[in-house]
Amino acid sequence: MLKTKNLLGLRELEKDDINLILDTAESFKEILKRDIKKVPTLRGKPIVNLFFEPSTRTRTSFELAGKYLSADVVNFSKSASSVAKGETLKDTAITIQSMGVELVVIRHPMPGAPHYLAQNLAIPVINAGDGAHEHPTQALLDIFTIREKKGRIKGLKVAIIGDILHSRVARSNIWGLTKLGAEVVVAGPSTLLPPKIETLGVKAYTDIEKAVKDADVVNVLRIQLERQKKGLFPSLREYAMYFGINSRRLNQAKPDVLIMHPGPMNRGIEISSEVAESPNSTINEQVTNGVAVRMAVLYLLSGGGKIDEKGY
Amino acid sequence: MKKVIKGGKVVDPSRGICGIMDVYICNGIVKAVDKNIEVEDAEIINAYGKIVTPGLIDMHVHLREPGFEAKEDIESGSRAAAAGGYTSVACMPNTNPVIDNKTVVRFIKDRAREVHKVNIYAIGAITKGLKGEELAEMADMRAAGAVAFSDDGKPVMNSGLMRRALEYAAMFDVPIISHSEDTNLSADGVINEGRVSAVLGLKGIPAAAEEVMVARDVILSEMTGSRLHIAHVSTKRSVEIIRRAKERGVKVTAEAAPHHFTLTEDSVMSFDTNTKVNPPLRSAEDVEAVKQGLKDGTIDAIATDHAPHTYEDKDTEYDNAAFGISGIETAVPLVITYLINTGVLTLSQAVEKLTINPAKILGINKGSLKPGSDADITIIDLDAKTVVDVNKFESRGKNSPFNRWKLKGSPFMTIVGGRVVWQKEGC
Numbered sequence: 001m002l003k004t005k006n007l008l009g010l011r012e013l014e015k016d017d018i019n020l021i022l023d024t025a026e027s028f029k030e031i032l033k034r035d036i037k038k039v040p041t042l043r044g045k046p047i048v049n050l051f052f053e054p055s056t057r058t059r060t061s062f063e064l065a066g067k068y069l070s071a072d073v074v075n076f077s078k079s080a081s082s083v084a085k086g087e088t089l090k091d092t093a094i095t096i097q098s099m100g101v102e103l104v105v106i107r108h109p110m111p112g113a114p115h116y117l118a119q120n121l122a123i124p125v126i127n128a129g130d131g132a133h134e135h136p137t138q139a140l141l142d143i144f145t146i147r148e149k150k151g152r153i154k155g156l157k158v159a160i161i162g163d164i165l166h167s168r169v170a171r172s173n174i175w176g177l178t179k180l181g182a183e184v185v186v187a188g189p190s191t192l193l194p195p196k197i198e199t200l201g202v203k204a205y206t207d208i209e210k211a212v213k214d215a216d217v218v219n220v221l222r223i224q225l226e227r228q229k230k231g232l233f234p235s236l237r238e239y240a241m242y243f244g245i246n247s248r249r250l251n252q253a254k255p256d257v258l259i260m261h262p263g264p265m266n267r268g269i270e271i272s273s274e275v276a277e278s279p280n281s282t283i284n285e286q287v288t289n290g291v292a293v294r295m296a297v298l299y300l301l302s303g304g305g306k307i308d309e310k311g312y
Numbered sequence: 313m314k315k316v317i318k319g320g321k322v323v324d325p326s327r328g329i330c331g332i333m334d335v336y337i338c339n340g341i342v343k344a345v346d347k348n349i350e351v352e353d354a355e356i357i358n359a360y361g362k363i364v365t366p367g368l369i370d371m372h373v374h375l376r377e378p379g380f381e382a383k384e385d386i387e388s389g390s391r392a393a394a395a396g397g398y399t400s401v402a403c404m405p406n407t408n409p410v411i412d413n414k415t416v417v418r419f420i421k422d423r424a425r426e427v428h429k430v431n432i433y434a435i436g437a438i439t440k441g442l443k444g445e446e447l448a449e450m451a452d453m454r455a456a457g458a459v460a461f462s463d464d465g466k467p468v469m470n471s472g473l474m475r476r477a478l479e480y481a482a483m484f485d486v487p488i489i490s491h492s493e494d495t496n497l498s499a500d501g502v503i504n505e506g507r508v509s510a511v512l513g514l515k516g517i518p519a520a521a522e523e524v525m526v527a528r529d530v531i532l533s534e535m536t537g538s539r540l541h542i543a544h545v546s547t548k549r550s551v552e553i554i555r556r557a558k559e560r561g562v563k564v565t566a567e568a569a570p571h572h573f574t575l576t577e578d579s580v581m582s583f584d585t586n587t588k589v590n591p592p593l594r595s596a597e598d599v600e601a602v603k604q605g606l607k608d609g610t611i612d613a614i615a616t617d618h619a620p621h622t623y624e625d626k627d628t629e630y631d632n633a634a635f636g637i638s639g640i641e642t643a644v645p646l647v648i649t650y651l652i653n654t655g656v657l658t659l660s661q662a663v664e665k666l667t668i669n670p671a672k673i674l675g676i677n678k679g680s681l682k683p684g685s686d687a688d689i690t691i692i693d694l695d696a697k698t699v700v701d702v703n704k705f706e707s708r709g710k711n712s713p714f715n716r717w718k719l720k721g722s723p724f725m726t727i728v729g730g731r732v733v734w735q736k737e738g739c
Binding site: 088115133168 | 516
């Protein structure tokens with residue numbers, strides 16, 4: 001059983017809970033290889049995906065994870081701005097809870113929105129990304145993938161490259177990986193590194209080659225094109241030249257370095273196609289693992305314990 | 313109509329008085345402050361064990377009327393002020409309509425007269441509609457009774473316009489109150505830029521957003537020779553800039569708000585929207601510097617920046633929540649607990665920053681118990697045990713990050729023009 005009622009972030013999640021989720025995901029991954037990808041574990045369990053931000057991958061991943069477990073998954077999409085004009089987030093969520101929903105997955109552009117919801121709801125809340133704060137299931141699937149490929153987390157060097165300032169993926173990865181004993185470094189242009197990021201227990205670099213030197217894992221973040229318009233860097237061309245991950249820069253890393261990307265990729269900008277498609281790339285497997293990890297999270301937060309080999 | 317406040321420790325920094333004395337009030341005027349005053353037929357107010365000070369003055373409040381009466385109005389704001397121990401407040405012009413012409417100044421004064429609780433002074437806008445584009449009719453507003461000018465809540469980003477505002481206001485010898493914030497640096501930030509913004513991913517407001525504007529306005533004040541007052545100083549470098557300016561003889565004064573000398577950015581970690589305030593709660597180092605600035609006199613006044621909001625304004629996502637703290641009813645215990653009892657300020661220094669200093673800055677004939685003054689008096693119990701309970705606030709704004717805090721000290725009685733306008737329950 002998990003100690004936590006909600007999954008709001010990896011900063012507050014205990015190490016034991018992280019390991020339980022990862023172990024459970026391992027069992028669920030097996031289901032994804034079956035012809036009939038469905039077990040009755042969460043039959044009759046209504047789950048809502050409450051998405052206030054456009055998302056295809058994460059929403060689909062949660063939806064499939066729920067369906068593979070036989071839960072009834074409903075999607076609710078709304079733009080945060082329309083909520084500002086009308087019904088509040090709290091009222092929306094309480095309404096949904098009153099319909100009998102037993103678990104809420106929320107994606108919201110504002111940090112802390114899932115915490116606010118958790119304070120106001122009796123049912124478990126899963127954070128599927130809140131602004132630049134946390135994206136715990138993405139980090140869990142990243143960590144799951146690393147553990148699967150490398151057999152361990154402790155002692156590995158993980159470099160996270162790109163727009164750290166606006167990245168919930170970076171923050172969740174930092175908390176999760178450092179709790180499990182990895183060394184984490186972050187790198188990007190100085191304007192995209194948050195001030196005082198070192199206080200999270202990482203080293204920060206603006207020189208990408210230094211950051212990736214001897215790395216076991218390089219996790220490349222998506223650069224959002226609108227950041228350039230806000231004056232955070234001069235051009236995509238310059239970004240690709242100085243901060244993009246290509247095979248030349250990767251020569252600094254360990255030969256068996258894992259290449260990760262949370263997607264969707266901007267090929268030729270933060271990552272070259274050559275790197276994205278190299279044998280060291282785990283980008284597609286991350287997506288598969290994402291479903292397994294989300295199955296584990298949905299199952300455990302619904303009150304499930306350790307599972308048998310059938311998956312229920 | 314005679315009253316004698318007996319046996320209290322009178323603290324009146326305007327005259328350097330600090331000792332056990334009685335205060336004799338007749339027809340709303342202080343007649344005498346002396347030992348063992350006996351007056352026939354006078355009502356006796358027992359102040360043994362308490363301190364008796366000139367009525368407290370809060371030079372920075374938002375009363376929200378006209379326009380935002382769901383948050384506060386002049387009636388509820390006056391009751392809140394009295395319950396906080398304040399006898400005079402100066403209200404900021406970010407109302408609707410904005411206090412940017414004499415009609416609205418008169419409206420505020422009329423409402424204050426109707427409510428008849430505490431003295432209310434209007435601060436007029438620097439620019440029409442707080443838009444930062446054209447000067448508001450300052451001479452007219454001054455004639456109607458405005459005591460200072462400010463676009464509080466918004467900075468005057470146009471430096472040329474700020475220069476003209478300082479020059480123009482100097483004709484009436486009233487201060488321009490600067491809400492120092494470079495909005496290009498603060499952008500759409502919601503908390504201090506630092507460790508907590510790095511962790512929470514909330515957009516940061518760097519200390520520099522305040523500091524560059526403090527520096528700019530100090531330079532403009534120096535250039536024009538006009539009086540400048542810096543509102544809600546919150547950072548170490550701001551304190552330093554003001555300290556150096558004062559050494560050079562620049563006509564600059566400054567205030568600090570209780571939340572900026574008691575809370576750090578760490579309070580935001582819970583995503584409690586009651587910690588959302590502008591300028592934001594800063595680092596521990598900044599809090600220390602603000603206290604140091606209060607101690608050495610760089611910061612002249614304590615002002616609450618009382619900013620009441622409705623429950624709905626705060627019961628939302630952090631980014632969507634309104635900025636501001638309902639602070640007028642917690643200021644006295646916070647000053648006692650965090651400044652006096654910790655030795656940052658002596659009792660006299662603290663009272664000075666709550667009475668005569670803001671009176672001098674605003675140019676109002678208040679803040680003193682010298683015979684002949686209006687009998688605006690606050691009696692304070694330094695030893696009372698206070699547990700903050702927002703549900704007992706007189707203010708409509710229950711938005712306080714101090715709810716349920718255990719503090720030392722509390723106002724005991726508030727007297728305006730010889731009239732008891734508030735006294736502590738059970739007394």
